[in-house]
Amino acid sequence: MTMGLEDRSGWIALAGQAAAFPAVAGDVTAEYAIVGGGVTGLAAARRLAEIAPGKRIVLIDGKRLGQGASARNSGFAVAHESPVHADLSSPEGRARYALTNRIDLAGVAELHRLVAAHRIDCDWEDTGTIYAAHNVANFDTLHRHWKSSKDLGIDAELIERDALARRLGTSHYGLGVETRGGALLQPGKLLRGLVEALPPAVEAFENSPVRRIARAGAGWSLELDLGTVRAAKVIVGVNAFLPRLRLKRMRVFPLALTASLTRALSAEEEERIGRPDSWGILSPRPLGATVRLTRSRRILIRNTAEYARGGITPAMLAARRRVHAEGLARRFPFLGEADIEHSWSGAVCISRNERPVFEETAPSLFLCGCYNASGLSRGTILGRLIADLAEGGADPLLADAIALGGPSLIPPRPVFDIGAKLRLAWERRRGATEI
Template identity: 30%
Template structure:
């Protein structure tokens, strides 16, 4: 079934021939479009070109669960050990402020993406989850509020809830509407966006492309790597394609989970949506605050109540490489939490990718000597972090004296993942441990010490 966020794309002209620009941006997802937006705000005279293999938002930016959260994929204590307590706190504050920044842009640009800032409700549905919830709340003094089981059920009547926490630092949105509106906004600022234009080589001062005439569409990240990406050469199987190039002082690679190489680990997450639910069902469920919702399992489900009264649920596992997608687990978890949905139809199913760095920390980098830049490793928190990363990239390119240019992630470097097949074996082992730990906790109400310890090292 199709992606509920998808719409018939507006096909912008591909690049067909040589071009010149001050900045060439590879990828028209959130990171690339926010980088272009911030660049034009900081330096309106810059010539900025965005190159997209498919259409704006084709990748993770149009396939996620619609959480715009201020959470970071790496714990504040870990950031403090690596960069110092002040830098970790600055990073946390910047992620929180990004929510305000996105909301301000939505108002200024007239982007209607079903934005609703109701925060997140984290549910604990067994004793180990409750212990993790209490520990998380103690480590986050920035607006987290604990709820008793009764208070949680007054907000959302989910099965087996022992307690909950609410944080205001999250908004629900329609990710497809956001990325399409953002693409139109950067065009109004004078940015040129070429769709159907696959980058086959990115090096200092030059990007080489093939246009849709020969480039294949609908590729998985593995197929994207085989076809050649920003670090690769032209695939001979697309030799009949129309070629193009952009000469630019700066080249920003903003492909995140689709970036070839050994520094980004790509996982696949499944997402599904119910039919619009009738008023009697919502009367039984509650959820009047339209918070985003998750529980504290290790392979947690993330959910939202959409503007048209569906439930979108994602997570409950992750695939690696060519692993099959498991949408059945999403329905099982949904009905387990909300038995009233037993007869509700699942009308849409899709998947999306997310990128992880070796040490779990996102990074933003610009080499001033070569002009090559990169941002990514968001670990599933990219809806918000892409806005902030785009600001950091733009500040580094323009030399603007703004806080985004000095954030800790501009000093972080993504390490290399182990070579295959060790990488695949390790990832699948950790995911299996996480799934096993969740099953053990749900069945016994007790933690799974060995599996939990292994998971804590990586998740």
């Protein structure tokens, strides 16, 4: 049965039927073409409609609008990256962390504004993110996380074993650090709501993969299967798929993640775990498990990540689903693979130095992406700001976005392919107790 497992986000399935848009057919001409219909492209399109009234704005997605990686993540709007992974030993390192923190906080605030303004029902919760560990060997990392957060003025609380078990409904974890300022949400519902709230000035197309971007006079030509889009300015916000368009191929790379979502817990199961409020767990280890108890009373788990240039096949997804089931059983012994309703894959974009792409890479060609697994908040605010950069806007945060810098070089293939797989295997071994 699982050999033919459908790779469809549970978030999208539970969000319900989404509005459909036409594919590009024939020749289209516009002042702006935006490639990518996730949080970045939607934010850029919305901002351009505000600051460039009267200009034709075309938004293009290769598949369904709002149903790509942005609706396949774990639903964390991150406000504070773990300070443990930052260089805080120098004034320059602390300044860089503060810069990234300002961007992420602005992203959470912008998402919250949009959800409130458009009354998007996406199970939004202003709740803390808990970094938690099972293995005592990782407790020192959490103590340093807590101390660094307090030193940086971040609202953070250390949670000991018994209190953590009551908070989560499982005794699997021995120590946690809760940081506040971010949010949890249902990304499928969020993206559906953001698509439905697009301004009338934005003309949307889907199922229209861009095959090539080429210079055409003073502007650009986008070649598609059934047509061509010509635009004076182009914004590309396809994140992990930038290299497919021959952009940033030596700067960014994709990681394939897989996740599963269970059925809703029964009343008896709720009673067994103490009816805790919903929560979200991140791991102190890079490849440790991300786990959530959602507002709809389902358990989400994501505990696999790999460098798979060809994507995740149905057979691979079935195997990863079994790993998810093992992780669920360690935390909630009454849950098994039969209790999983949805399993899916998604891609995140990574750079070696954990810096994003935010630039005018050629005259009138703007790139925005590579959020290093913090896409919902960071992608939303940087998508808005790339529109300001393209249109000559004056958002005060634009200087911060530019100051983030860009990705460093990665080695050429096949050296990089071998190195990436070896590094991930090493991280998996180090984080095995947190899967």
